[in-house]
Amino acid sequence: xxxxxxxxxxxxxxxxxxxxxxxxxxxxxxxxxxxxxxxxxxxxxxxxxxxxxxxxxxxxxxxxxxxxxxxxxxxxxxxxxxxxxxxxxxxxxxxxxxxxxxxxxxxxxxxxxxxxxxxxxxxxxxxxxxxxxxxxxxxxxxxxxxxxxxxxxxxxxxxxxxxxxxxxxxxxxxxxxxxxxxxxxxxxxxxxxxxxxxxxxxxxxxxxxxxxxxxxxxxxxxxxxxxxxxxxxxxxxxxxxxxxxxxxxxxxxxxxxxxxxxxxxxxxxxxxxxxxxxxxxxxxxxxxxxxxxxxxxxxxxxxxxxxxxxxxxxxxxxxxxxxxxxxxxxxxxxxxxxxxxxxxxxxxxxxxxxxxxxxxxxxxxxxxxxxxxxxxxxxxxxxxxxxxxxxxxxxxxxxxxxxxxxxxxxxxxxxxxxxxxxxxxxxxxxxxxxxxxxxxxxxxxxxxxxxxxxxxxxxxxxxxxxxxxxxxxxxxxxxxxxxxxxxxxxxxxxxxxxxxxxxxxxxxxxxxxxxxxxxxxxxxxxxxxxxxxxxxx
Amino acid sequence: xxxxxxxxxxxxxxxxxxxxxxxxxxxxxxxxxxxxxxxxxxxxxxxxxxxxxxxxxxxxxxxxxxxxxxxxxxxxxxxxxxxxxxxxxxxxxxxxxxxxxxxxxxxxxxxxxxxxxxxxxxxxxxxxxxxxxxxxxxxxxxxxxxxxxxxxxxxxxxxxxxxxxxxxxxxxxxxxxxxxxxxxxxxxxxxxxxxxxxxxxxxxxxxxxxxxxxxxxxxxxxxxxxxxxxxxxxxxxxxxxxxxxxxxxxxxxxxxxxxxxxxxxxxxxxxxxxxxxxxxxxxxxxxxxxxxxxxxxxxxxxxxxxxxxxxx
Numbered sequence: 001x002x003x004x005x006x007x008x009x010x011x012x013x014x015x016x017x018x019x020x021x022x023x024x025x026x027x028x029x030x031x032x033x034x035x036x037x038x039x040x041x042x043x044x045x046x047x048x049x050x051x052x053x054x055x056x057x058x059x060x061x062x063x064x065x066x067x068x069x070x071x072x073x074x075x076x077x078x079x080x081x082x083x084x085x086x087x088x089x090x091x092x093x094x095x096x097x098x099x100x101x102x103x104x105x106x107x108x109x110x111x112x113x114x115x116x117x118x119x120x121x122x123x124x125x126x127x128x129x130x131x132x133x134x135x136x137x138x139x140x141x142x143x144x145x146x147x148x149x150x151x152x153x154x155x156x157x158x159x160x161x162x163x164x165x166x167x168x169x170x171x172x173x174x175x176x177x178x179x180x181x182x183x184x185x186x187x188x189x190x191x192x193x194x195x196x197x198x199x200x201x202x203x204x205x206x207x208x209x210x211x212x213x214x215x216x217x218x219x220x221x222x223x224x225x226x227x228x229x230x231x232x233x234x235x236x237x238x239x240x241x242x243x244x245x246x247x248x249x250x251x252x253x254x255x256x257x258x259x260x261x262x263x264x265x266x267x268x269x270x271x272x273x274x275x276x277x278x279x280x281x282x283x284x285x286x287x288x289x290x291x292x293x294x295x296x297x298x299x300x301x302x303x304x305x306x307x308x309x310x311x312x313x314x315x316x317x318x319x320x321x322x323x324x325x326x327x328x329x330x331x332x333x334x335x336x337x338x339x340x341x342x343x344x345x346x347x348x349x350x351x352x353x354x355x356x357x358x359x360x361x362x363x364x365x366x367x368x369x370x371x372x373x374x375x376x377x378x379x380x381x382x383x384x385x386x387x388x389x390x391x392x393x394x395x396x397x398x399x400x401x402x403x404x405x406x407x408x409x410x411x412x413x414x415x416x417x418x419x420x421x422x423x424x425x426x427x428x429x430x431x432x433x434x435x436x437x438x439x440x441x442x443x444x445x446x447x448x449x450x451x452x453x454x455x456x457x458x459x460x461x462x463x464x465x466x467x468x469x470x471x472x473x474x475x476x477x478x479x480x481x482x483x484x485x486x487x488x489x490x491x492x493x494x495x496x497x498x499x500x501x502x503x504x505x506x507x508x509x510x511x512x513x514x515x516x517x518x519x520x521x522x523x524x525x526x527x528x529x530x531x532x533x534x535x536x537x
Numbered sequence: 538x539x540x541x542x543x544x545x546x547x548x549x550x551x552x553x554x555x556x557x558x559x560x561x562x563x564x565x566x567x568x569x570x571x572x573x574x575x576x577x578x579x580x581x582x583x584x585x586x587x588x589x590x591x592x593x594x595x596x597x598x599x600x601x602x603x604x605x606x607x608x609x610x611x612x613x614x615x616x617x618x619x620x621x622x623x624x625x626x627x628x629x630x631x632x633x634x635x636x637x638x639x640x641x642x643x644x645x646x647x648x649x650x651x652x653x654x655x656x657x658x659x660x661x662x663x664x665x666x667x668x669x670x671x672x673x674x675x676x677x678x679x680x681x682x683x684x685x686x687x688x689x690x691x692x693x694x695x696x697x698x699x700x701x702x703x704x705x706x707x708x709x710x711x712x713x714x715x716x717x718x719x720x721x722x723x724x725x726x727x728x729x730x731x732x733x734x735x736x737x738x739x740x741x742x743x744x745x746x747x748x749x750x751x752x753x754x755x756x757x758x759x760x761x762x763x764x765x766x767x768x769x770x771x772x773x774x775x776x777x778x779x780x781x782x783x784x785x786x787x788x789x790x791x792x793x794x795x796x797x798x799x800x801x802x803x804x805x806x807x808x809x810x811x812x813x814x815x816x817x818x819x820x821x822x823x824x825x826x827x828x829x830x831x832x833x834x835x836x837x838x839x840x841x842x843x844x845x846x847x848x849x
Contacts, residue, residue, distance in 0.1 A: 005705070005709070006709075007709055008709075008710070080823065083823070084822075084823075087821065087822060091566065091567050091818070092818035092819055092820060092821075093818075093820050093821055093822060095566075095567035095568070095569065095815040095818055095833075096569060096570045096815075097569050097570060097572070098566050098567060098569060099563060099566040099567070099569045099790065099794065099795070100569055100572050100791075100795045102563065102566065103563065103787050103790055103791045103795065104791075106781060106787055107781050107783075107784040107787035107788070107791065108781070109781065109784065110707065110710040110711060110715065111622070111626060111629055111633075111707070112626070112706045112707060112710070113621065113622060113625045113626040113629070115706065116625065116626075117625065128709070131706075133710060137710050157713075157714075158712050158713055158714040159712040159713030159714065160712040160714075183574055186574055186796070187574060188621060188624070188625040188626075189621065190615070190619060190621035190622050191784050191787065191788055191791060192787075192788055192790075192791025192792050192795065192796050193791065194572070194574075194791075194795070194796075197572065207824060208822040208823075208824050208827060209822055209823050209824055210823075210824065211823075211824040211825055211826070218826075223826070223843050226840055226843060227840075227843065319570075320820075320822070320826070320827050320836050320837065321826070323833070323836070323837035324837055324838070324840065327837055327838065340595070354591065355571045355573065356570050356571060356572075357570075358570075358571055358801060358802045359568060359569070359570045359571060359802050359808065359812050360570070360812065360816065360833075360837065361802065361812075362802075362804075362809050362812055362813055362816070363804065363809075366802060366803075366804050366809070368595070368597045370591075370594070370595070370596065371591060373592075374591070374592055374593065374594050374596075375594060377594075378594045406575070406587075407574065407575055407587075408573070408574065408575070409573075409575070409589060409591050410573075410575040410576070410577065410580065410583070410587055410588050410589025410590075410591055410592065410799075411588070411589065411591050411592050412575075412583075412586055412587055412588045412592070413583075413586065413588055413592055414592055433586055433587055434575045434576055434586070434587030435587075
């Protein structure tokens with residue numbers, strides 16, 4: 001049975017599920033989804049899944065943590081957790097985020113100002129376990145008790161004592177995958193504490209010390225990326241085949257017959273896409289190729305292992321994996337002798353390589369990195385492309401701000417300047433820019449398909465974004481009006497695709513999603529046929 | 538020397554050492570990876586919408602446009618008006634704002650008492666009828682700041698205490714120490730008000746006491762309300778460095794060294810030097826894909842450990 005008033009101490013409860021997901025209490029969506037029966041349901045776990053995996057947090061299993069077989073095994077896991085906890089606060093083991101983490105641990109005033117900024121807490125009607133401070137307060141109490149000198153005595157004295165057992169750790173692992181790391185909470189904190197960082201650091205503890213993480217992030221994510229060349233499993237030979245396919249497709253769709261520059265030593269720019277684009281949305285790299293070719297930009301793609309896939313899943317769960325992938329990206333650029341790396345429409349690879357990896361790159365590894373949004377904006381402003389914005393007049397356009405690029409890097413205006421130049425019916429969601437809502441697929445969620453987690457992602461994590469999209473188009477919500485969500489980020493696109501699929505948004509409301517470059521190419525007068533095909537994919 | 542004097546000396550020493558220790562401990566932590574969060578107010582010309590230098594083509598070839606004025610303006614709004622709370626948690630702001638303003642006013646009150654004591658040692662009388670405008674101003678403002686500070690502070694502290702006690706979201710996360718902190722501060726504010734009301738409204742007793750402290754002379758007896766005020770102040774000073782109430786120290790770092798810290802790593806620069814040092818640290822994480830005992834630089838290039846991780 002779940003308890004009504006859940007406290008941090010309840011995480012260590014031996015039996016039962018901590019919280020129930022009651023969809024009737026979630027905040028309502030705007031029409032036409034204002035009826036609960038139109039919403040996808042969160043399927044309960046099967047008896048077999050419940051038997052195999054830890055799922056006593058909220059009845060959802062994102063990580064598929066196997067249940068320990070004995071008390072001894074539990075004890076080993078608890079000991080590992082505690083040793084990892086100490087390492088998070090050790091300067092050598094965790095120099096990467098030590099200062100920021102200690103500040104958040106020491107100075108939170110527990111004012112709960114951050115709670116209403118969290119779309120997950122907000123949209124579930126205020127589920128206590130999803131409150132940004134709930135996770136942080138547990139970690140803070142553990143830090144005070146097990147890391148600080150005299151902690152056991154002082155914790156008992158100050159009244160923030162907490163027990164640690166396997167049940168708590170298992171719930172905490174799942175709970176770190178109920179936050180998208182969007183950091184809206186941190187924006188509102190009067191002290192500057194950062195609950196998103198706490199999620200990040202806990203995920204690191206589980207990965208770097210206990211070897212526990214989501215398979216799609218690690219084994220078939222960053223490990224596969226390093227070993228095979230891409231987290232999609234695409235090998236260098238597969239990449240080359242894809243480029244040939246896309247060259248043919250561009251010729252077929254636009255009549256433009258040109259060879260894509262691959263491994264061109266001495267080019268000015270190394271363009272790195274998220275390899276998911278080649279497989280799921282080839283029109284995106286195709287549009288990039290058309291624009292850069294038409295603008296006469298000296299650039300190249302790389303067919304080197306890792307060099308053709310800009311993702312870096314380590315950003316979400318493991319500093320060592322982050323560093324390994326980032327260094328390989330830089331080595332690719334060094335080998336080609338380019339002047340700069342430009343990152344395609346992928347939010348987290350923007351942040352990983354430009355901002356986070358900035359402080360692991362020294363000497364000649366410090367090659368400049370830049371967003372494709374700024375380069376594209378420069379091209380559009382320069383007049384090198386012949387554009388006619390009326391070619392995009394047939395549909396309305398709104399812009400989704402990927403958190404990693406906008407709130408976490410401050411790249412706000414270039415993509416808007418482009419849209420103002422090519423999309424006459426551009427309108428903003430509210431809130432937008434640095435105060436946007438995450439798509440719900442952030443921090444790896446978009447690629448996590450385990451058990452009933454996708455249901456949770458559609459109905460909880462993506463709910464605020466779903467609401468924003470419906471709100472911005474309320475006056476033209478009927479299927480007779482064409483509407484487009486420009487989401488210049490692969491992970492966001494993946495999440496919006498899944499979200500729209502789950503709710504049947506394309507069929508019911510005629511809202512399509514896609515990238516930014518597709519809109520630019522659609523406005524290019526040199527291309528006779530519309531580049532954008534109004535088809536669901 | 539009286540016990541009261543010794544207690545005050547001790548509390549000042551503990552407070553100073555405690556605050557300096559906290560600040561040094563944080564500032565000496567190693568360089569961290571960037572974790573900036575926008576809007577950043579010093580991004581000149583872009584601060585109003587949260588933009589950054591990353592919006593510029595070839596940004597590394599252009600000088601960073603840093604607006605100190607915008608940063609100071611934002612900091613001032615945060616410190617003096619408690620802006621984040623006003624925007625995002627208005628019900629709590631109605632107590633937090635007077636609470637903080639009360640504290641600032643009492644700091645001014647203490648400063649004016651100190652200034653008055655120094656002037657009196659120099660032979661200048663602090664009184665309403667001193668005939669000189671500066672001592673007169675100090676005399677009046679001391680009373681004003683004591684009254685306003687204690688009333689506003691007590692109102693805020695009591696309001697915060699009851700908010701914590703009765704609001705479920707606050708109560709769930711509040712510990713004994715959170716309540717104790719507010720009660721201690723309430724007692725301090727009330728004692729200041731009691732002194733203003735009944736014992737030393739003009740500040741003459743305290744100016745004299747502070748003067749004797751400064752000259753290391755035995756203190757004259759003080760009324761019991763003043764003694765209580767001094768004891769509570771000493772307890773607060775001794776206790777403060779051990780609590781999260783030192784967030785005035787932490788806040789400098791959370792804002793300036795994390796949230797607004799957007800300096801790029803430049804080849805041959807200070808950041809690079811610190812990064813090189815950090816990459817030499819040895820890590821001891823136990824997961825199979827990491828080789829414990831290697832340096833960060835080695836771990837980042839050691840791809841063989843991934844095979845070890847696979848086998849597990």
